[in-house]
Amino acid sequence: MATNPTPDTQRTRDNNSLVVCFGEMLIDFVPTVAGVSLAEAPAFKKAPGGAPANVAVGISRLGGSSAFIGKVGEDEFGYMLADILKQNNVDNSGMRFDHNARTSLAFVTLRADGEREFLFFRHPSADMLLHESELDIDLIKQARILHYGSISLIDEPCRSTHLAAMSIARKSGCILSYDPNLRLPLWPSAEAARKGIMSIWDQADIIKISEEEIVFLTGSDDPYDDNVVLKKLFHPNLKLLVVTEGSDGCRYYTKEFRGRVAGVKVKPVDTTGAGDAFVSGILNSLASDLNLIQDEKRLREALDFANACGALTVMERGAIPALPTKETVLQFLSKVAAG
Helix, strand or coil, X not given: CCCCCCHHHHHXXXXXXXXXXXXXXXXXXXXXXXXXXXXXXXCEEEEEECHHHHXXXXXXXXXXXXXXXXXXXXXXXXXXXXXXXHHCCCEEEEEEEECCCCCCEEEEEECCCCCEEEEEECCCCHHHHCCHHHCCHHHHHHCCEEEECCHHHCCCCHHHHHHHHHXXXXXXXXXXXXXXXXXXXXXXXXXXXXXXXHCCHHHCCEEEEEHHHHHHHHCCCCCCCHHHHHHHCCCCCCCEEEEECHHXXXXXXXXXXXXXXXXXXXXXXXXXXXXXXHHHHHHHHHHHCHHHHHCXXXXXXXXXXXXXXXXXXXXXXXXXXXXXXXXXXXXXXXXXXXX
């Protein structure tokens, strides 16, 4: 039975701004030249990837406190990924290493327009094999926010472990943050993806989705229709729903208000990690002060900051190397304001 936090534990939580990110961390292989197919690529450069891990690094780079929970292979790539988290001041004590399965790999092509195509190697990969018994329960209980995606819902045993992590977090009074991060090729079918993503929808306090994901999840042709979003995607427990629109910015929906925050136009080099940078920006603000959801002016400022995080990330190659510091974001925003 869940007990209410004692005044002491509640006080600790009030002073705590730890964001724990749960899910996959992998190696992305990116062609050394843009605008080619995988077959045409002359060579590939390896880069750390995986949305939850990117978010953890993004938060740390902004000066926040973050941790990552997930599984990699007991191989050179797995150790490299754990080391990258450590170098970026992300708590990696919740990481586990699998003796039998390899670290997940993804070949990612950057088309001429900077958009991506994926080819995954996970048959099965270590991230899919995280068991509930391997969860760092104390780390989850320390979190102010638990952030996760939907890739960890595709296969057992990881799916049950994901649900257990959410349950522990909820009982500890933690805020649940969800970015479905649709990767259709990883699911058995489109229907399985839709069902899997929606299976935990009504448990999240904060959800970030893209326009494409609205179309996919609702079957609507118009991702800009507020009625579709409010009727099909907003649920009674939701504190904040954010729809990202790339360089156009984002829309936000709470119980009290809704609106949009314009984005910043920049020349994209690589869109990898832009959504994760955005999530890092908004979660870092919320971890410091959850009450800003109730104050539209402050929420808009936080979303403006998150938009800038995303914009700065697309101006460089790779996700983790491109994630900005707080100083960089603030300089960028004052430059934009000065026009």
